[in-house]
Amino acid sequence: MSGTVSTDDLVSWIRAFRDAVHGHKDELTRLDSEIGDADHGSNMARGLDAVVARLEPAPASAPELFKTVGMTLVSSVGGASGPLYGTLFLRMGPALAGDAGVDAAALGAALRAGVEGVVARGKAELGDKTMIDALSPAIDAWDAAVSSGSDAAAAAGAAAEAAARGRDATKPLVARKGRASYLGERSAGHLDPGATSSTLLLEALRDILAAAA
Numbered sequence: 001m002s003g004t005v006s007t008d009d010l011v012s013w014i015r016a017f018r019d020a021v022h023g024h025k026d027e028l029t030r031l032d033s034e035i036g037d038a039d040h041g042s043n044m045a046r047g048l049d050a051v052v053a054r055l056e057p058a059p060a061s062a063p064e065l066f067k068t069v070g071m072t073l074v075s076s077v078g079g080a081s082g083p084l085y086g087t088l089f090l091r092m093g094p095a096l097a098g099d100a101g102v103d104a105a106a107l108g109a110a111l112r113a114g115v116e117g118v119v120a121r122g123k124a125e126l127g128d129k130t131m132i133d134a135l136s137p138a139i140d141a142w143d144a145a146v147s148s149g150s151d152a153a154a155a156a157g158a159a160a161e162a163a164a165r166g167r168d169a170t171k172p173l174v175a176r177k178g179r180a181s182y183l184g185e186r187s188a189g190h191l192d193p194g195a196t197s198s199t200l201l202l203e204a205l206r207d208i209l210a211a212a213a
């Protein structure tokens with residue numbers, strides 16, 4: 001990899017996320033059956049199928065790609081996760097310049113803009129047992145990696161690791177946002193479904209950038 005992430009790499013990321021969600025669809029649904037309404041796997045799989053159907057022909061730029069992804073998720077996924085994942089991508093696009101290559105710092109800044117959008121929309125804080133518990137440590141790890149000279153592939157590796165740790169840390173937590181919060185103390189002892197799918201998102205990026213390197 002030449003230090004930049006191409007639009008093709010980013011399209012591959014979205015396809016890989018779709019494949020990962022399909023591969024983990026039953027697990028995501030089982031997690032959501034424990035503390036929600038058992039639709040997170042099917043919600044995300046349906047939404048990402050709709051997204052992938054709109055990637056042919058491939059978008060010409062990263063901002064165009066993320067706009068398509070975000071708008072499609074907002075319009076095709078019900079529940080909390082559609083608008084929240086939609087917002088993540090809708091905020092990423094404008095944070096990137098429309099030119100050919102995106103470097104590690106730019107992609108990190110776009111991810112941060114996306115996660116900040118999710119926080120603004122869902123009002124979740126770290127420790128509320130949501131996707132933010134995976135996403136927020138991931139973007140911090142990304143920035144730390146870039147500050148110490150990592151390229152995008154290495155930054156994505158660090159971010160995926162931090163996301164997985166954040167996901168695992170949701171298990172003992174009591175949910176304070178979303179449907180799971182209706183369960184109160186009974187939400188403890190289960191992984192958060194959204195933190196689990198968000199970890200798949202970062203792991204997909206790690207895998208695609210490692211393959212492109």
Ligand code: ADP
Nearest residue numbers: 040079080081122124130131177178193194195
């Ligand atoms: P729903 O809860 O509407 O059925 P999903 O099951 O698709 O939607 O998604 C549930 C996930 O959404 C949760 O596991 C959690 O990670 C995330 N979530 C719910 N509410 C919020 C929120 N306010 N902020 C951030 N994430 C949230």
Ligand code: MG
Nearest residue numbers: 036037039040
């Ligand atoms: Mg649900």
